[in-house]
Amino acid sequence: MPPYRIAVIGIGKIARDEHLPSIARDPRFTLAGVVSGSGASVPGVPTFREAAALYAAVPDLDAVAICTPPGPRTALVREALAAGVHVLMEKPPTPTVGELRDLAAVAERAKRVVFTTWHSQYNAAVEAMRARLAGQKLGRLAITWKEDVRRWHPGQDWIWQSAGFGVFDPGINALSILTRIMPEPVFVDSATLLTPANRAMPIAATIAFTSPALAPGGTLTAEFDWRQTGEQTWEIAADLAGGTALRLTGGGTTLSVDGTVVEDAPRHEYDRIYARFADLLAAGTSLVDMAPFELVADAFMVGRREAVEPFLD
Structure with missing residues (x-):
């Protein structure tokens, strides 16, 4: 062909x-x-x-x-x-x-x-974590996604405008991993959106979620921030109700279980995306995953906005 x-x-x-x-x-x-x-x-x-x-x-x-x-x-x-x-x-x-x-x-x-295309889903460590969470109850899951907007989006004013998503542009990557790995649906419970006084979209956000996958008293949270300089943080840490600790780092490239690395593969997200696209084209099948997008929309819907200092690029 x-x-x-x-x-x-x-x-x-x-x-x-x-x-x-x-x-x-x-x-x-x-x-x-x-x-x-x-x-x-x-x-x-x-x-x-x-x-x-x-x-x-x-x-x-x-x-x-x-x-x-x-x-x-x-x-x-x-x-x-x-x-x-x-x-x-x-x-x-x-x-x-x-x-x-x-x-x-x-x-x-x-x-x-x-x-x-939710590119962060296409890392091998994401699938490895998904397999380990299948059928499990979680005592805690915490997303920490902090990076420097000036490094990754220099001079891109569109990202601060309505429909630009602000910090949720990278944050949705974490949410796409979350919706992929969780054994049960996830729902937004509350959110705080820190928005620069001169911008329409948030520069930082915290979210609390609910899910049937949480054990009694369990917590599921996300913290996004575009103001971090130096080392960048893209991490999802999960503690199973039975005590096992899982840590997904590098934006989904490395998985550690109880401190031992069990999956660490180079980042080939977009190569896998195009391989998947070719398969979809051959099958004549669409793939429209709305779950990460719905979490962002719900965070905006229930979120409480707090004004912070202006952002100047």
């Missing part, structure tokens, strides 16, 4: 760091074009300013990877599906849960594949 002809829409940091290299490494895909409103290009590949021009110029295109900020994605996905093209979506997939639910229905009617 010839490789799938794919184009990338939005040539920013995530596209250059992850999507383009993973596409180049996977023989089941060939890069047929890129779309960039700023005119950013990839050597040897046709560049278009608008998606409509791509679809007109490459009529045999199979799929697009949409790597823009979330704001314009709903319209871009609808346009792609109308053009008969399958869609891979960066996270967070859309500005609202309702839009994502609608796009799933549109894709089903169009008989096209839509794939929501």
Whole structure:
């Protein structure tokens, strides 16, 4: 079977760091074009300013990877599906849960594949932790996700605007792991959203959850912060009711059990994402996972906002 002809829409940091290299490494895909409103290009590949021009110029295109900020994605996905093209979506997939639910229905009617990519789920240690939590009760699970926004999102004002998600842009990675590993559903109980006085979206947040998987008196919490400099922290620590302590670190790359490392694999998230996309395309099956997105939406719904000092990039 010839490789799938794919184009990338939005040539920013995530596209250059992850999507383009993973596409180049996977023989089941060939890069047929890129779309960039700023005119950013990839050597040897046709560049278009608008998606409509791509679809007109490459009529045999199979799929697009949409790597823009979330704001314009709903319209871009609808346009792609109308053009008969399958869609891979960066996270967070859309500005609202309702839009994502609608796009799933549109894709089903169009008989096209839509794939929501929660990249942190695609680490081997995440699956190892999921297996160890299966059927268990938890005494405690604590997410600590702290990083430096200036390092990972320099000058990206869109992330502070409405529908930009603020600290939940990285935080949703942790929540995507949480919804993958938990043996029972998770629900937001309360949240505090620390929001700079000059921004619309939070720079830090704490959340308390409930879940049938918690033992009596058990706790499930998350702490997100974009103000951490130096060493970055991406950790999920869980204590089983029976006493076993599990620690997932490195954003999901390393799992320790009672202090002993049992899984430590290089981070190949996006290679696994494209391998999964190829399988979905072959099967003609969509994968739209709304669970991490719903937790963020619920945190905003029940969260109490507290103003903090202005953020200046």
